[in-house]
Amino acid sequence: MQPFIRIIAVVVTAFIIAWPLATPINKVLFRYRHHDAKRLTEIYENNTAYDMLFIGASRTHRDIYPRIIDSICGVNSYNAGTESGTIHDFKMTLDGFLVNHPAPKVVVLTMDLSSFMKPYDIHFYPQYFPYLNNKALAHDLSEYGYNVNTVKLFPFLMITDFDDFSKESAIQMIRGRDTTDISTGDFDYKGYISNSDGYIKKTELEKVHKNMNIHPESVSSLNEMLEVCRLHHIKVIFTYAPEYNFNLQRTRTNTDNVFSLITQTAKKNSIPYLRDDSLNLCRNPRLFANNGHLNKQGAVVYSAILAKELNKVLPPSADKIH
């Protein structure tokens, strides 16, 4: 057999074998990721009109309960928080959302200490692969260095981006075991997912002090995001979600610079900045699942407080929101 023919035969046969083996695993994986699939479909594929969009990381995703916000502010809001997200995830969420949805009136952006830490690194990027028809999402992922074209061309190759944990979960589901990313006793609602009822029992601090870097690419992404909001006439509000007893700030370094950057950006762009790390609830361990995240009850309490804060900074007439 000629060398060229041998090479082509190997590649074609390998693809023919791998395709039917990989495809069910990929499909089942998204069934396992029940909550995330629902959330990402809403953000990147659906076209529901929302007045208010919450963007941020897990401290948005698990701390802000839209049902409470909607009832107090009289709006239709959606929680588009992303686990372990940084500013690049936030920008991608907004860009992708605006492709199909009408622009929301308000974007509430929860800025974390770690929001500027990573240069173009999207957390668990394979979760976005089924939504590559969303042009803004595909564009941003490609801009951040992910090879979306290969996945578009050969969708079964997305298996190469899943870790062993995901593959094993998929195989368990194929074998009939019912697993999901919503833990027993928890629930999801309009993008929000509840934490458990558990609360902080030990208040021992981490010994390692993590440095909260500020990457220039992250600052650029934030500015680009604000520019997008300006073009779409979206009012932006910055928040800092509650943390237990300042324990995040006490175990991180460079936090002053991060806060200073957020404050200056807010000031420069006339953005209200709701810093909620000094609320009374921040001293109640029974409202926190851990130092950085509220538990189920804490999220309800905080969402009510946040809703009232939002009412204060939003235009007085509800008509301006609706």
Next chain:
Amino acid sequence: MAFIPIYILILFFTIIIDYIAGIIIEGETGKRRRLFLIISIVANVGVLAFFKYFNFFTENVNGLLALLHITTYPIPLLKIILPIGLSFHTFQAMSYTIEVYRGNQKAERHFGIYALYVMFYPQLTAGPIERPQNMLHQFHEEHKFDSQNLLNGLRLMLWGFFKKLVIADRLAQYVTIVYAFPGQFHYLNLVISTIFFGFQIYCDFSGYSDIALGSAQVMGFKLMTNFNRPFLYATNITEFWRRWHISLYTWFNDYLYTPLAIAFREYMKWGIAAAIIITFALSGLWHGANWTFVIWGLLHATALIYDMLTKKIRKKVSKKIPASIYRVSSILITFVILNITWIFFRANTVSDAFLIVKHIFTLYHQVPFKVTVLDLVTQSEFVRLGILTGVLMSTFMMVTESRLSAGLSELNNKPIVDFLFCTFVLVSIILLGVFNGSSFIYFQF
């Protein structure tokens, strides 16, 4: 890993120095010849010492001063990143000037070709550390496209990717966690992760070498073989070093051990032992600026000296035992010794390494044995699949390498076997590869 453009100047600096030194050495005689060799070596070693060892040296001096209660003026550490592949291309550059000095190689007049010799991309970052006699003439020859070279090269690259992505990076998940918290694991976890590390580093480094050799072969270049199935055939540590990282071993042998052994020849065996100790201590230090690597090197030196001193006795013993039993038991004993040395190579600190050794030899079982140690981080029944895959694929790799030569060239004459083998390997990479793993271990050296 980061790309720092200014670091290109380091390469440029050593290339210029060595290029000029080579031409001058060839044209000179006597002391001036030696002087330019020394200038070239000092420049190369100086760059390596500054980037790789300055902070190590400083930390040790500061530690010593602190012991003597002199803490007023600690020497500040430098915030520098080790340029990728520095240890490899400085050694390759040094081999050029030394070979020109010895008269084994003509000085290269074409600056571009000399620069290519130092920077040839398939082997720039992690070897093999080539010799000018093997490489320079290839850059002068005409290379026409050859589809057979393409096939052989791609096959070898595929095999390298398989070893790296399917085996090394998968086993690394287990090893990384156990070695990060060695005190928290049962002795069996420590034993398994140490054995896994042996396979991990072999698949990682020999995988890289296969990719380097394969990508060079695609372009029609032939690099030296760097690994020759060390775990399968090494019956003692001396033989292991003839099969493991061959380009580094022969470099140290040619340019350090042999000159030292000649210099110490009047001390007979003790002179050879001293040469081995110095060579392997420096070889350990070459791998990394950490005492763990120095101890690893010294352990290998001890094993080599043992080999040398017991050669006659072992020969006598071998005659009394059936050859196959003697051979298999020698391979197993060598494998066990290697695993003990890997502990020092992999441990994050010297105290971690000694803790692991202590826990293994005292059969530490204060904590339960965990089959899937990743429970610790994922809180799930993670990766039975992953570990099973790692073990099965390691076995497949060993069986394959026991039946084929290092270049897999036998497959050329067996098209059906070749087709089935390559298809299986490619499908395994697609379905079982760990694509979000780390870079190659030897990139850090």
